[in-house]
Amino acid sequence: MVSFVHFSTTKRSESQMLDFRDMLETCELVDLGFSGLPFTYDNKRQGRKNVKVRLDRVVADNRWRNIFSEARVVHKVSPCSDHCPIVLHCEKEEARIQQASYKRYEVMWEREACLPEHISNAWAARGSKNNLDQVQSGLAGVMEHLHKWSKEKFGSVRMQLEKPRTRLEELLNMNADRKEIQEVTDHMNELLYREEMMWMQRSRIDWL
Structure with a gap:
């Protein structure tokens, strides 16, 4: 039995819901359920004009379910769209292998007006640069400083x-x-x- 979650003063068409249930039954498809928000669509209107409904869903037949027995569906939240992102996890999440970390320049730092000052001070703190080794050391020092500042300023x-x-x-x-x-x-x-x-x-x- 497929449940329809609908929060609104306007009733949904019962005939359309019955047709959809019949289609699922004919195609032997089963709703995989979900976790998270009880709806996937919000028209973002105020008061009685607001409509929230579980409009989007994930369905599969038994052959697919037997292959992906650990599958689960999660409703996420979105600050941009009136539809919620839906994430389908087909397998259990395994621990990720820790990879080597490389310090990179991050474009998002440029949204901070104080970035040039941090770069200038970190570069000056490394002293003279009379050869390539000193230049490389200076650049490494700047990057190390910027990542430390970024961690304090932005965190993860x-x-x-x-x-x-x-x-x-x-x-x-x-x-x-x-x-x-x-x-x-x-x-x-x-x-x-x-x-x-x-x-x-x-x-x-x-x-x-």
Whole structure:
């Protein structure tokens, strides 16, 4: 039996829901369920005009389920779209192999007006550069300083994202005030921008 979660003053078409259930039964497809938000679509309107519904779902037949018996579906929150991202995990998450860490220049640092000052001070702190070894040492010192500053200033972007993501999910579940939701959304968007800049830059470096 497929359940339809729908939060709105406007009723959904019962005939459409019956047709959808019939289609799933005919194709022998089963809803894989989910964890996270109880809906996947929010029109983001105020009051009685607000509509939340589990519009998107993951279904599969028994052959697929036998192959991916550990599959699970997670509803994530999005500060940008009116649809929630849906993540399908086909296997259990294994511990990632720790790879060597390389210090890279991060584009997101350029959003801070004090960046040139940090670079200048770190470069000057390494003294004279009369040969290539000293230049290399100076550059390494600048990068070491910038990463230390970045850790103190920004911390881990991915770890920082978890707090507003959890808070946004709580606010959406509570049907909280849109102003409060917007504040968390704006903060999350800034963090997502920083994460995207890091990902794009590292992808280009790896490709080269």
